[in-house]
Amino acid sequence: MNTDIENIADQLMVNNRNDETIAPKYPVKSMILQLIKQLQQTLFPGYFETGCLQNRTMKYRLHSLLDEISSELAEQVYLALQFSPQYQSCEPETVKHASHEISLQFLSRLPVVKEYLETDVEAAYSGDPAAFNKSEIIISYPGIYAVMVYRLAHELHLLSVPLIPRIMTEHAKSVTGIDIHPGAVIGKYFFIDHGTGVVIGGTTIIGDHVKIYQGVTLGALSTSGGQKLKNVKRHPTICDHVTIYSGASILGGETVIGENAVVGGNAFVIASVPENTKVSIKTPELRYKNGSSPARNAPPPPEDWFYMI
Amino acid sequence: MNTDIENIADQLMVNNRNDETIAPKYPVKSMILQLIKQLQQTLFPGYFETGCLQNRTMKYRLHSLLDEISSELAEQVYLALQFSPQYQSCEPETVKHASHEISLQFLSRLPVVKEYLETDVEAAYSGDPAAFNKSEIIISYPGIYAVMVYRLAHELHLLSVPLIPRIMTEHAKSVTGIDIHPGAVIGKYFFIDHGTGVVIGGTTIIGDHVKIYQGVTLGALSTSGGQKLKNVKRHPTICDHVTIYSGASILGGETVIGENAVVGGNAFVIASVPENTKVSIKTPELRYKNGSSPARNAPPPPEDWFYMI
Amino acid sequence: MNTDIENIADQLMVNNRNDETIAPKYPVKSMILQLIKQLQQTLFPGYFETGCLQNRTMKYRLHSLLDEISSELAEQVYLALQFSPQYQSCEPETVKHASHEISLQFLSRLPVVKEYLETDVEAAYSGDPAAFNKSEIIISYPGIYAVMVYRLAHELHLLSVPLIPRIMTEHAKSVTGIDIHPGAVIGKYFFIDHGTGVVIGGTTIIGDHVKIYQGVTLGALSTSGGQKLKNVKRHPTICDHVTIYSGASILGGETVIGENAVVGGNAFVIASVPENTKVSIKTPELRYKNGSSPARNAPPPPEDWFYMI
Secondary structure, three states, X not given: XXXXXXXXHHHHHHOOOOOOOEOXXXXXXXXXXXXXXXXXXXXXXXXXXXXXXXXXXXXXXXXXXXXXXXXXXXXXXXXXXXXXXXXXXXXXXXXXXXXXXXXXXXXXXXXXXXXXXXHHHHHHHHHOOOOOOHHHXXXXXXXXXXXXXXXXXXXXXXXXOOOHHHHHHHHHHHHHOOEEOOOOEEOOXXXXXXXXXXXXXXXXXXXXXXXXXXXXXXXXOOOOOHHHHOOOXXXXXXXXXXXXXXXXXXXXXXXXXXXOOEEOOOOEEOOOEOOOEEEEEOOOOEEEEEOOOOOEEOOOOOOOOOOOO | OHHHHHHHHHHHHHOOOOXXXXXXXXXXXXXXXXXXXXXXXXXXXXOOOOOOOEHHHHHHHXXXXXXXXXXXXXXXXXXXXXOOOOOOOOOHHHHHHHHHHHHHHHHHOHHXXXXXXXXXXXXXXXXXOOOOOHHXXXXXXXXXXXXXXXXXHHHHHHOOOOXXXXXXXXXXXXXXXXXXXXXXXXXXXXXXXXXXXXXXXXXXXXXXXXXXXXXXXXXXXXXXXXXXXXXXXXXXEEOOOOEEOOOOEEEOOOOEEOOOOEEOOXXXXXXXXXXXXXXXXXXXXXXXXXXXXXXXXXXXXXXXXXXXX | OHHHHHHHHHHHHHOOOOOOOEOOOOOOHHHHHHHHHHXXXXXXXXXXXXXXXXXXXXXXXXXXXXXXXXXXXXXXXXXXXXXXXXOOOOOHHHHHHHHHHHHHHHHHOHHHHHHHHHHHHHHHHHHOOOOOOHHXXXXXXXXXXXXXXXXXXXXXXXXXXXXXXXXXXXHHHHHHOOEXXXXXXXXXXXXXXXXXXXXXXXXXXXXXXXXXXXXXXXXXXXXXXXXXXXXXXXXXXXXOOOEXXXXXXXXXXXXXXXXXXXXXXOOEEOOOEOOOEEEEEOOOOEEEEEOOOOOEEOOOOOOOOOOOO
């Protein structure tokens, strides 16, 4: 039996991609998930504590949290920068210094991230009749969690940190079903309701006060070019005050949805939509059938009916 | 560096929503997830134990589990009741007493919840050709997990506990992709297959023997009224023995799907459907295209063909 | 209060399905999740370690991991085989021996599983413009994780182990939104992008170089026969080099998608598609409407336009 296992171990080593004497060390996912938790505590002080804190104590708590995050993040950034073309031939000391700088620059963006998130919570509360209060939204809404993780990952993406931003957003997708690429640019008052199946591509641009429902894709028309399309704008631009109902797909890098436009449920949009316009699919015809009578069509919906969910 | 972090901490405190001297303490998510695990063990004794139990021992195990749940739940309910309009101006002792009462009332409903869940397992087994046996369903089916958590959350919702029911169902959504609002009313023998993307709104009413597939939305026609729609019935009523195939959307508070009706895949239903009726969308036309010949339409499907998945 | 809890415990025992003196012990989910983690470490050595390993050390690490997996897996297989018709009347010693044999046979398949997974990573890298490098794919792509867990579960399925394969794939579904039944047969270079909502049924057959996007269902036309359909081929066959865009459903056990075919977004396919053919739905018509003008249709898309995402 032991010989068998030795053979298997040998075979699993044969194809090993790591040819270097010392295997590269990758950013550690469990540490990154820990960082997300700590960042959530700094962005919403008091909401994710297990103990009871006085507001005076809260500031010391925040301070020590930020200290911890600062050094842990620098460590993970250091591991990630090994994969950055910019740092690959640098001395370890240079990379270490850069990691600490990046970590601090990231932290200095937290107040702005918090400011944006406050507007997202506001949008969720005013947009969802089922919301009990803002605490419920902060503690339990998947849309807020996914957008928070995206906003944090986006800051690291802007600082050209490899690997970590994507590990963060893929984790948020795993938890929420909402898939936002760290490269997307998203304005204030952003609300995603339910959210399962939402995909927002890496070159998407979204304005302020945009509301999106479950199953919406902001995607590319085709990715059959593969790696050749890497830096091309492949995903749409959504202007301020747009609402996109569930199951809609908006595709293509030149597609612009104008201000105040509304995209109806399941609409499939591959061309720009002017401002103040409602786009919806033609009502899908239904066939009714029962035991005694043959299939018949449903009565047509009223003229001004608008397909939304 | 330390000065930087101090500045950041200060900025993160500025907008802090908690103006009170003592920050309010929220129900603790990790404790609520722990409660869900323990409740699962009481509802399906023996299935989620790591050690081997004799049936005689099982009863003592159940007893001690219920004891633990009782006090832990009371503690979380106490934290949640701070956000209840009814208890906001009460003495701590009154709230504490109410929390214990609510916790016990909840526990007294567990046998009924179990009775319902047994019928759900039965429905999953008889409805799914891929089911190996009932143990597989109890241990691994996401539909059973989501419905179990919903049934527990619904009982707390009926007892007017804020925050906790939604934390529970959002957790189940995170694990299963199935989003059932705690306010929905759902009968016996309920089966959700696959389930990713299912959304069941808070004022939905579902009868017995209903079967739902992945991607089904039981939703509102529009929520653009926001908080003003809070207590309005916005979601449909599904009668007994209805089957709803994948991707279908049934919308609106006055929409009633009659007994024994079948709603076909991707159907979009915004008006009531009579009993014993099959509703399906007109077969979507397909275009075929290959290198040598131009696009042509697919042959029409047979007349009596019914769109299901 | 204690009397109440005693009553509740009694009621929860009444319906207890376990009538035997000693309750059966089920495979333990937390152990199986632990096994998945360890197997991931053996398949991608170095990527999921928290410490820094030299390549020389890596081999010893692999060896000890495989040793651990071998005995832990045998233990879980032993628990699962109680539910296998083949072993139900066997002596414990016979079952124990079989469990160890199965565990070793499973491990001997790991190098093949690794070989397949290397091709899957290759396919993800060449197919996704957003992929930074292969490490990012291995560490963070949900498609790779779901396919890895499926490939492992499929090997246990081939060895007729009950319960464990499904627990594994349902866990992967929970993490990724991708639902692949362990019974499906899937070739090399398989890539699932985004993936939320993907359902691949238990009798599906998929060739090499197949690419699938989010929301694709490879399903049955109807499962209304329930348990009677248990061993019937209900799901489609997908040949080599097929691409299936998001939201498409391909249904039925006799449906074959020929080599090099492309199935467009949201297409609903219930009949075979010849090789080298593109199938797409007729462009969904859109209505545009704004304050001043009535609804009008969108301009028709160009003739050769192909519906993809």
